[in-house]
Every structure is written in C-alpha cells, then in structure tokens.
Amino acid sequence: MPITQFSKPMFNDETLTEAQFRDAMNRFGVDIDQVAADMEAGLSAMNLNDLNSTSADSFFMALAQKTITVDTNKSYMPGHRITVARTSDPTKNMPSLVISYNPSTGQLVFLPLELNGAGTFSDWSISFGGAVPTMADNEIILVGNSGVGSTNTAIQRYTAVQKDTSGVWMSYTSSSTLGDKITIDKTGDYEVYRHGSMTTSGGHMGASLNTAGLTTTFVTRMNSNPDEFIIGFGTTSPTTPNSSSRTMRFNAGDVIRAHNHNSSPDSANGFTPIFSIKRLGFV
Incomplete structure (x- = not known):
C-alpha cells in the first residue's frame, strides 16, 4: 500500500517567523504520524506473523x-x-x-x-523458513592405493585424503587392520563414487553398506546380501579401470566401505584410485 506524502514541503528559509515555524512543525508532526500509521498498516498486510x-x-x-x-x-x-x-x-x-x-x-x-x-x-x-539456502559442500575424497586391511582383507585402504569438508555430516576412519570406512553422521542424500581396477583378473569391486562380510569377496558377498550393495563393477582384464556412482539416502550411523575382491587391492593400473562421498543438500 502507498505511504502518504508529506502535505507540504518544509520552508527552506532562515527568516521564518515564529508563527510560520510553529505551523511547519505542527504539519510535520501530523505527517510523521500518518507515515507511521501507513507503515504499520503495510506491515500488518504482509501477514508475516x-x-x-x-x-x-x-x-x-x-x-x-x-x-x-x-x-x-x-x-x-x-x-x-x-x-x-x-x-x-x-x-x-x-x-x-x-x-x-x-x-x-x-x-x-x-x-x-x-x-x-x-x-x-x-x-x-x-x-x-526464509529464502532457499545455498548448496552445501560436504565431501570426502580419498585417493591412492595403500592395499587392504590386514584383518578385513576385502576392504580397501587409501594413501591420502584429497578433500575433507565433511563438517558434521560424515567421518572418515583409516585403519591398517580394518581398512578405511566413512560413517554417516546425519541422515541425508549422498553421492557415492568409486574409480579403480582390481589387480585380479575378473575381480569385482565397489562400495558396500554396513557389511559384515569384511573378508568376503565383493561379488560373493553382494550376491548373498543385496541389501548391502551400493555400487559395483568389474572387468575381465586388470589393466582396465572403471568407475561408478550412485545417489542414495543414508541414515545416521550407516558405514560405507570400498569393498574389493578378497585380498586384491585397488591398483587402478596407472590411474589414481578414488573413493568419494558427497552430501547433496543445502547449507
């Protein structure tokens, strides 16, 4: 709604008489009251409350x-x-x-x-809730081949963390015995990505969810426990790297691992092995 304009401009003259000054100030007071009333009506019309x-x-x-x-x-x-x-x-x-x-x-x-x-x-x-927030940048990227866990022999290990902006959303844990894992700390939508190649011809690899088959070959475990499957791929030749990704909703407490053909590390054969998880959402 429009706000009422002042009724008349103030005098711009240093020679105002006392009567003119009083009149101008009285009109100014009336106009200010009207502006306040108009603004209150405008805010009420917005119905934000x-x-x-x-x-x-x-x-x-x-x-x-x-x-x-x-x-x-x-x-x-x-x-x-x-x-x-x-x-x-x-x-x-x-x-x-x-x-x-x-x-x-x-x-x-x-x-x-x-x-x-x-x-x-x-x-x-x-x-x-206000305006739509900006997209988040919560991501963990692991790179390099550091073999597999000495105990969990089907779980890949990585040599370096290329990026970690996970915040409160997920956590990365590396272990020489248990292999590497990423734990989801807050429920949400995430993208899981893996790139690499098995050193075993015909071997399969991928990512598993909350698996108990930590020494079981990936394809064997996923065939018997399909609820643990996230992504997977394999080739007849160990010289050809592949990649795969998937977007899923994960719950707080879910554990995601790079799962291999048992005892076969991800060499990527000339390419850097990569395993990443990225949250898809808003800040």
Whole structure:
C-alpha cells in the first residue's frame, strides 16, 4: 500500500517567523504520524506473523511427509519453506516444505527436508523458513592405493585424503587392520563414487553398506546380501579401470566401505584410485 506524502514541503528559509515555524512543525508532526500509521498498516498486510504457529501433536522426527494440526487462519501456502522445531529444545528441528494447509481446520501437511536431532516429541513451534539456502559442500575424497586391511582383507585402504569438508555430516576412519570406512553422521542424500581396477583378473569391486562380510569377496558377498550393495563393477582384464556412482539416502550411523575382491587391492593400473562421498543438500 502507498505511504502518504508529506502535505507540504518544509520552508527552506532562515527568516521564518515564529508563527510560520510553529505551523511547519505542527504539519510535520501530523505527517510523521500518518507515515507511521501507513507503515504499520503495510506491515500488518504482509501477514508475516501469520506464518508462526504451534502444535501439540506427537510424532517422530523423520524424512517422511507429515500431517499435523496447527493454529487456524494462518497464511501457509504450498511451497513455503518452514522450520518445525521442538519448542523446549529448538536444536531439534526439521527444515521443511509446506505441501498443503487448511486455514479452517489448521491441518498442515509438510515434508521435512533435513533432520537436526532425533526423537518423538509433542511440543512444536512452526516458523517461516526464509529464502532457499545455498548448496552445501560436504565431501570426502580419498585417493591412492595403500592395499587392504590386514584383518578385513576385502576392504580397501587409501594413501591420502584429497578433500575433507565433511563438517558434521560424515567421518572418515583409516585403519591398517580394518581398512578405511566413512560413517554417516546425519541422515541425508549422498553421492557415492568409486574409480579403480582390481589387480585380479575378473575381480569385482565397489562400495558396500554396513557389511559384515569384511573378508568376503565383493561379488560373493553382494550376491548373498543385496541389501548391502551400493555400487559395483568389474572387468575381465586388470589393466582396465572403471568407475561408478550412485545417489542414495543414508541414515545416521550407516558405514560405507570400498569393498574389493578378497585380498586384491585397488591398483587402478596407472590411474589414481578414488573413493568419494558427497552430501547433496543445502547449507
């Protein structure tokens, strides 16, 4: 809405009489009051306060669409970004996307995009989420062949960390006995990439999820435990390197390893072996 202009310009004259000065100041006071009223009306018309509400519904924090009851007559619209946070502990929150809202009943359907914390709670505060954040750069890149674990003989080891901007999202652990692993610390969508080649002709390699077959040849283990499979490839010749990648949703606590043909390290045969995991999401 428009803001009312001042009724008349102030005198620009150093020879104002006392009466003229009083008149000008009186008009200025009236105009300032009108501007304040116009600004208040404009802010009220934006209905920003109508994007805040609460809910006493009990539900578990998860990356799945949820339906709850919040305050009625709010201004949520499909596509709005909101933050659903526990009132007594806002560190437990879910940046989310509004799917639908019924202002008459207060039914709010939203899709959590990210989880900060875990648990089942019944004291929720819902607030406007603001602008779309920038893309994150959370990634771990491992390079070079350092053989396999002395105990976990099917698990690859790498010589160097080329990049580690993992932040709070994942952790890298290297062990001469157990091999290398990356642990997911926060649930989200990630890309897993591997490039290399087995020293054994006809050997297979890839990446496994939460596997217990740490001394079992990759293809044998994945055939008997397909739920552990992330990516995999193999060639009839050990001189030909390959690569593969996949985007998946991982949960906090998941462990990802570069899994080999048993006792066969990833030589990449002239190419640098690479194993990387990158989070796909927003800051």
